[in-house]
Amino acid sequence: MEELIQKGKFAKAAAAKLAAASSDAKRTALLCAATALVAHTNYILEENKKDIDAGRANGMSDGLIDRLLLTPERISSIADGIRQIADLPDPIGEVLSEVKRPNGLSIGQMRVPLGVCGIIYEARPNVTADAAALCIKSGNACILRCGKEAHKSSMAITKVIQDAIFAAGLPKDSVLLVEDTSRESAVALMKLNDYLDVIIPRGGAGLIRTVVQNATVPAIETGTGNCHIYIDQTANLDMAKDIVINAKTSRPSVCNAAEKLLVHKSVAKEALAKILPALTQKGVTLIGDDQTCRIYPYPDVIPATDDDWGTEYLDLKIGVKVVDSIDDAISHINKYNSGHSEAIITDSYENSQKFLAEVDAAAVYVNASTRFTDGFEFGFGAEIGISTQKLHARGPMGLNALTTTKYIIRGNGQTR
């Protein structure tokens, strides 16, 4: 695809310059970009209106229209996000280790940018600014590819950022947006191995699956969260109730929301009596296994099908299952989870240790809500996404996830 090869070349040239840019230059360029976005609010809103009008004409749902919609307040908040990224410490140039070998060679491992990042996302114009800022801060060029419904808004944001960083001395091609919004261009981007060092999908399960299945560029799988909370027989049930309500209902559409509740059989009656009515009161639909349905028959609880246990609802819905033991809970979780966040509520030291050791997920909690799996909550000051794979980065990804290392070896004539 001609456009992608061209953009790949431009981005690679820009990446070489960005890698050498000083921390000050990157920070200043981002602050300028934030100011420029606010200054060009009218232009961005005009372009956004075209996307919104087209979306309405095509019968887009209110929810999707809202995700697409920009307002002066939202643009100002996007700018604030960029300023926050600008003020983070620069990850580049840090020497992670340096050893002197017996032969006199000095071997240092230095943090460097990845190079060119491909980022594929859906109809969210704000991701354009956020992804661009994270890449610039970490010294990477990026090729962005957004959903076609948000293309005019994203292009406006891209142009404003390009001009601002160029005026501040960074290459304009540091941030490029793919103009071809066909499905083919997305797949071609995933295979642009000659120019991309990584491809990151930011969006729903369908997008992520497409990238995993099609990408030949190394990819980072993000974001699917079929998260469980297990209430152990020694749990403080008031704490359990607070945590379940928080994890399920505080923001049901996000990946760190709880989707399943497992309860030890010896406390099932009491725990469910405390928690299920509270969930119902919050509007949560309950899906239960046989034992749960025996305690709370239909229509209070809807019988679960096999598909339920592996499903991420992203909705006010929760699957409830009574388990015989902590071992049952752990093996159920390790069978059905998506490698995101899992929690145990317990007062047993032994069971807390067992759960932490044996559950296979990016983040494993004792007595806390799964909702904390988040780059900001973890103190990273930024979040590229939450990796649910095991290579490169696992869990919330801060700026370091957009870096790699390079060995710097200094000698005085050593041969082997």
Added chain:
Amino acid sequence: MEELIQKGKFAKAAAAKLAAASSDAKRTALLCAATALVAHTNYILEENKKDIDAGRANGMSDGLIDRLLLTPERISSIADGIRQIADLPDPIGEVLSEVKRPNGLSIGQMRVPLGVCGIIYEARPNVTADAAALCIKSGNACILRCGKEAHKSSMAITKVIQDAIFAAGLPKDSVLLVEDTSRESAVALMKLNDYLDVIIPRGGAGLIRTVVQNATVPAIETGTGNCHIYIDQTANLDMAKDIVINAKTSRPSVCNAAEKLLVHKSVAKEALAKILPALTQKGVTLIGDDQTCRIYPYPDVIPATDDDWGTEYLDLKIGVKVVDSIDDAISHINKYNSGHSEAIITDSYENSQKFLAEVDAAAVYVNASTRFTDGFEFGFGAEIGISTQKLHARGPMGLNALTTTKYIIRGNGQTR
């Protein structure tokens, strides 16, 4: 593919047990495996003879037969390799960081095994033992898939290791060898996402390319090395000569051998006069650009084609090019290199810094041979391979490259 799904299930079950195995258990199992391999030398040699006979019957070259051949000495050296791995520090369980957040949550990042590693290699039976030992030491189960020419030898080694580690208390299924040696089984293994956490090719450029193009399991690209040595205008030419001779001729078939020589025009005559005859004397074929050929016409130097600059010869052959400046050298390297190892020979501080900063490769050297890019030379005590990609691991990979991390979060009722 039924066999792979079955093996995937077995390996996943074994991985859960291996992840919880103590350092002592893993060390003891490996020492037992080493002893068992030596004890079963006759059995392994019998099976190896079948591979060798088949290879000879199929007209396999002497070089490939030698790679395939096992002898009592080679088996003993394989066992020594396993003992060395056994005695390395256990990477698992190390806490890389632990922070207390303002809300009281304690967030620790702990090193854990990847899970199940797929390793695809060619007709080298020794890789069977080495890969199995590295995986066991790092708490991973592995599914191995070797070239069909070495299948009987590899199966014999696998069986001996399985029995030995089982007798020592680890699951037999920690190490599994794919029995189907068809090309289809290799491709199916690369797509076994439900069971594999990573796939690592260990072999030549063709194998690596096949994995990169076909794998949907996260892969680590290893081993291609189109390595350059650049002789700067201020280089000590005696040092340059020693380094070039070492990097090109000490082991021309390996990925850290030099494949290209770049020389600054102002020292080209003198440098080439010193180095090229010494290379010729070692049996090295010289391929040169126009300027080199003007100084040493055919048949001393064979004119290079465009293809030469991107080719990894893995042979007693070197491409020689005269460059106008260090910038020319760096841009040539960044255009043609494979991201492996690059060296500058210089007495200029400024140019050494420039080269280290601007060359994009896993290992960048000043005044030393590229041959040092190696897990043992770097002090890792082991080597899984040399990563030429930027995600997860870059450069020589020690045991840590077979691990990931898990966030362990301890709270007392926190909600968000």
